[in-house]
Amino acid sequence: MSRFVISDLSVNRAELPVVSKVSLVAESGAISVLLGANGAGKTTLLEGLSGIIPVAGGRIELDGREIHKARPGLRSREGLAHVEQGRTVFRQLTTEENLKVGLSREAEMAQAYDLFPELVQRRAVRAGLLSGGEQQMLVIARALLTRPKVLLIDEMSAGLAPVIVTRLMNAVRRLADEGLAILLVEQFAALALSIGDRAYVMRRGRIVHDGECKALARTPDELHRLYLGTEAA
Amino acid sequence: MDALLTSAVAGLTAGGTYALLGVCAVFTYRLVSVVNFTGAAIGTAGTFALIALTEAGYPTWPSVLAGILVGTFVGVAIGTIMTRWFAESSASTKAAVTVALLVGLIAVGLRLTGGQHPHVMPELFPGSAFRLAGVEVTIASVLTIGLAVLFTVLSDLFLNRTRVGLHLRALSDRPMAAELLGVKVQLLSLLVWGLTGAFTTFALMIIAPQRSPNFMTLSLLVVPALAAALVGLFRSFWLTLAGGILLGVIEGMASTVDSISQYRSAIPFLVVLAVLLWSQREARWDDAR
Known part of the structure; x- marks a missing residue:
């Protein structure tokens, strides 16, 4: 059983804060889905997790070992894999x-x-x-x-036909069922929620929702509100 | 005619060196995406280590080995700067950094080696290997060309047949994607810099007795080397090899024609110009349509 724990993680881009004090967990056998509108900070978060961008604060632990100061190659050898967007x-x-x-x-x-x-x-x-x-x-x-013990996947469906996206989603579900911990960033929210276990929604660099995928899938209005932050209006 | 042939054959030594330096430049460009202007200066540093040791009375061959180690070390040092601070920079920025490093290396090298102070460079491979059409072909010529061919063949085999070579090809395509797969990017980059440093040092040790053994002259051999690399469009090892040898032969032949012999050092520039015009022809035709 692997456990990937992110605590109070902050990541900057060009010295501007993009991800602020994000905490989430990904565990073996489960898919954690990370949703959010464009510019919410999802890709930046993943790049901070895999070491492409150095983190500005917080901790990343894989099976109890702190890896947030390691280079990307070392994080990979520790068991963290990152499928970047853009194939x-x-x-x-x-x-x-x-x-x-x-x-x-x-x-x-x-x-x-x-x-x-x-x-x-x-x-x-x-x-x-x-x-x-x-x-x-x-x-x-x-x-x-x-x-890997943990697989980070960023926008794998971008630009692909729906039949291919479904094929890929099924493969990702299979990998989780075989014991991988998966953190999936996806624009196709409905499809991602249908295969996921835990859902996180990001807005303006912060996690604004943490709950079960099934529950969120049943309330599209709530998902819409979380994406756009209409409660603030 | 005999004089022309003799000069052409004499140009083979320089051609072999240009070829090897050019192949090293292609190797560095293809694998770590750097147009390296310091290539010859790195080799020059190792060559002057050999000169310093032999002038101090140390035996030749251990000094050669020490010189190659110095060249390797300087190569790794330059590589460390490039991989640590400029790995994510654009190709033009990286090239500009190596030009700055070249200027720095020449300044330090001239200071340490006494500027124009004459040095005695031991001839490592004196004598003639064989006669070609009545002209003596020196051992140095055969060796530099052989070394260039060997490096070309080894590069091809290494890149296409070994796991490290596969990692280097992946690294040259997408460095970050390779690192995310656990490829030891920094170590491999330094391996490239170290290997090219060692080979260029040995090549310059062979050619140095026939050149003015002055830090700046040897360092600026990077110009014909990059011209040779351009013949191979910074991709083909074999075309670069041929380009380097041809450049040396043309330069040798030019030395026999009084009216152009004093301008023969400009030949690499003409080659660069010709190759650039040739490589841009499609774009120009497309623009014209």
């Missing part, structure tokens, strides 16, 4: 080579192909030539081969 494949490498970059000693390539059999036929193709959906499958499978 960051290595364009000049083939599908198989992309997977090998992240392959840890304990992992096997078969795990990637088992999760996304579509990639088997495309193993010798340069990743830059894959479709958007295949590229997204590749970056998720590649992260999986690092044998």
Whole structure:
């Protein structure tokens, strides 16, 4: 059982505070969904968690070990994987080579192909030539081969056809059921809430809601209010 | 005609060095995205370590080894600056930083080595290897070209056949994505800087006796090296290799023609200009349509 705990985390961009004192938890076997309007600070939070941006304050713990001062590579070796938005494949490498970059000693390539059999036929193709959906499958499978305990996924559905998004969501649910802790940032709120366990909503860099996904999915008006902050109006 | 052939063959030594320095420049650009203007200066630092040790009476070959270590160390030091403070900077910023570092290295190097003070550079590989069309081909020529070919072949094999090479290719494509997968980005970047430092040092040790062994002259060999790299469009090791050798041969041949011999150092600039015009032709045609 892995436990990823974020306490009072603040992250700045160009010295401007974007994320302020955020606390949340992701646990093995569960998907924590992080929702919010554009500019709420979701991507900045994830970049602070994986070390792309240094954190300005607070703590990040993975299984009791503090990792917020470590470089991204060390956080990865501690068990934190980050699937960035924008489908960051290595364009000049083939599908198989992309997977090998992240392959840890304990992992096997078969795990990637088992999760996304579509990639088997495309193993010798340069990743830059894959479709958007295949590229997204590749970056998720590649992260999986690092044998993570926690998987951060940022906007995996952006620009993809609904049928592909559903396929990806099902794969993410499967990974959680196999024991991964997942923190999913998503624009497709309804779909994300349908596969998620715990929901967090961010607005202006702060968590304004923490509850069960099912409960939030049943009250779209409440979700709308949380996104836009209409209670303040 | 004989004089032209003799000069062309004589240019092979310089050509081999330009080729090796050029291939190292491509290696650095492809893997750590830096157009490195300090390449030759790094090798020069190692070469002057050899000169200082031999002038102090130390035996030649241990001094060569020490010089290569110094070149490797200087390469790693420059690499540390680039990876620590400029890893996320644009290509133009990184290139500008290496120009500034080149100026700094030359200033420090000239100060430490006594400026124009004459130095005796031991000839590591004296003599002739064989005769080609009646012209002596020196061991130095064969060795510099051989070293350039070896580095090119090894680079290809290393990048395409090894796990570290795969990591380096990933690093060159998306450094942050590679680091997020646990690739030891800083260590690999320093490996690139160290390796190119060692190879350029050895190449300059071979060519130095035929040049004015002065810190600035040797450091500015980066100009023909980058011209060679440009022939390979900073991507192809083999085209860079060919470009470097050709540049040396043309420079050698130019030395026999009185009217142009004093301008032969401008040949790399002409090559740079020609390659840039050639590489931009499609854009110009597109604009014209």
